[in-house]
Amino acid sequence: MHSFLQNRKIIFMLVFPGFAIFVFAVLFPIGLSIYYGMTDWSGIGSLNFIGQENFKNVLQDGVFWISLKNAAALAFFTVILQHPLALIFALLLDRVGGKSEKFFRTVFFIPCIISIIVTSKMWVNIYNSQYGLLNKVLELLNLGFLKQQWLGDPDIVLFSVILIMMWQGFGWALLIYYAGIKGLPEDVYEAARIDGANSFQTLFKITVPLLKPVIMVNVIWAVISSLKQMETIYLTTNGGPGNASQFLANYLYIKAFNSYEYGYGNAISVLFVIVCLITVLLLNRVFKTEEY
Amino acid sequence: MRNNRKLVVLLLAMTMIICIVGGFNALAAGKVTIKFFSNLPDRTAGMGKLEQFLIDNYMKENADINIKVEALQDEPYKQKFRVYTAGNQLPDIFAVWGQPAFFNPIMSSGYAAELDPDDYKGYDFFPGSLNGFSYNGKLYGLARNTDFMVLYYNQKLFADNGVKVPETYDELITAAKAFRAKGIAPVAHNGRDSWPTNILYQDLVIKESGDQELIYKAIQQDIKFAGNEELLAAAEDLKELVDIEFFQDSFIAADYGAARNLFGQEQAAMYYMGAWESGLGSDENFSESFRNNVSAVAFPGMKGEGKGKSTDMMAWNGGGYAVSSSSAVKEEAIKLLNYIMKPENWARYAWQMGVAIPAQKYDQYMTGKESKLQIRLSEILNNATSISGTPWNDAATPGFKTDSQTIIQEFAAGMKTPQEFLEAADQAAQKAQQ
Incomplete structure (x- = not known):
């Protein structure tokens, strides 16, 4: 066995397929993106090499920063609202047990298995100012003064779309917490009960600390998907009004494919990858220092 | 190992046979296939119906021509159009918007075939309606509507x-x-x-x-x-x-x-x-x-x-058609384009079916059966x-x-x-x- 793994040919054969996939599916496209990012290519016809011009312009582009800020807002609300809620519901689900546990588990997960096109269009209709459910319900409850132009008002549109995205992602967050809770060892809880711990103490001294790896994975995932957000925005507001609800992936798509500024779009995508990498590094560091 | 090799040889042989047979079939039929890329996906109503009607008529009149239509809504159409241009694989005939933001890059980069203005002398296009389809004094497309x-x-x-x-x-x-x-x-x-x-x-x-x-x-x-x-x-x-x-x-x-x-x-x-x-x-x-x-x-x-x-x-004159300059059947595609845009085809049926206001003279095709709205728009x-x-x-x-x-x-x-x-x-x- 030892000599088998020392054979260079065998090592090469084992490593090569994975390495080749990584090179062609990840490194090569990123390299190509960097190259196109340094050109003024429109996507059609000839291109000129213009060096770092695009990258400089992206960093001075107000919309780039608005998009980043919006992604940060989405990540923030997901982490402080959606995740605690998902955790609480996962705990409650675990407590309920029996048939209702299965039932509610399915109900919570339904939004995640419906196509994003369907849920996005459904929300566009719910938010509609003329016939939308939300404004109608507010009217019925005598709360007419709360009626809003949910997707038309630049001041609230971001919150409206954040709510949609949190709703769409809630099932996943809940499922991961639920799976984590199901995997916790029963004996620790038994010991806590014998020691006379109340349920509040059990939650904060046992469940949450034991769930830390799950929370970490879930939070990193939530932050990264906030940065990558594209489909829901494209289908609801397309970043509008103006760029009030713009996100990076949607913006780079508009630049590359509507404005025919393919080079510029690539420059955004390269900076986008860098932002994602930095975020993951930072998050890993945050969670690492808290490990014990 | 030996069995595997046999299997591979067998597979390759079968692929070759299928290709050869397929090739012979195409040759035997002697058909020219024209790829038609349209932004009118509804082929049962409106302009899409008219487009399909004219395509079907053309195939009936020309037994050796086979027209393959691919149709998408405006936005997906524009996306796929870009993919085609990036790979220099534009279909033989395609829909365009005769507006600088869309068509100028296509004309200036040589993706659209040049058309002969003399072919359209009797086509009665309204003055100026082909401006958006021209670049540097050369004509690259025809307008569909006003x-x-x-x-x-x-x-x-x-x-x-x-x-x-x-x-x-x-x-x-x-x-x-x-x-x-x-x-x-x-x-x-x-x-x-x-x-x-x-x-x-x-x-x-x-x-x-x-x-x-x-x-x-x-x-x-x-x-x-x-x-x-x-x-x-x-x-x-x-x-x-x-x-x-x-x-x-x-x-x-x-x-x-x-x-x-x-x-x-x-x-x-x-x-x-x-x-x-x-x-x-x-x-x-x-x-x-x-x-x-x-x-x-x-x-x-x-x-x-x-x-x-x-x-x-x-x-203005927005929608229209152009032919790919790199098409293998460019001549046939231009003939098809010229057939579709003949006044007695597009202008006449577009008006009579009430699906659009043509970019060509159409008053000779008035029947008296037009809808009130159509007459109003025309006025x-x-x-x-x-x-x-x-x-x-x-x-x-x-x-x-x-x-x-x-x-x-x-x-x-x-x-x-x-x-x-x-x-x-x-x-x-x-x-x-x-």
């Missing part, structure tokens, strides 16, 4: 509420206020798409100045958007329209279908849209009451010296004393299109003042000039 903006309105809603159909701009404002007071949305507008708002702004510029060239001069930066009184007056008009709630609530978030349905379901009194909606009066999805009561007026003009009248119109066009040409957002680069559409949306959503909007328009124009 597009112009009108104010569709619901006669019943006007009559029931005692509101006068507007003939002047002031009456339009009065009518809008009257409908608002009764809780009816005055005008259905798809602000999410932005381009209708761009077009409305240009219409207001025409009505404020009586000068069709003014906005194009500003795009060329011969004059500044921000320094011009009439461009500012039109921006202030647009702001006033938003302020008096001229459009339905949350119009900024409404897409094409939402605005169209609002009008069709008689929830809005008017609808500012192009003549390509001439089928509204026969759309079975809407009630009979609506279909009987839909009519149109030209967008009203302003009173006063030097101001534009309702006959100074927003009109409006015939009364035009001046027409604009390409909408300003489409009149420069693709980047200018995105920028001008973003800033008009910001302006309509109240995120920019008229002055800020004009300054942003100057910036976008300067960028486009570079």
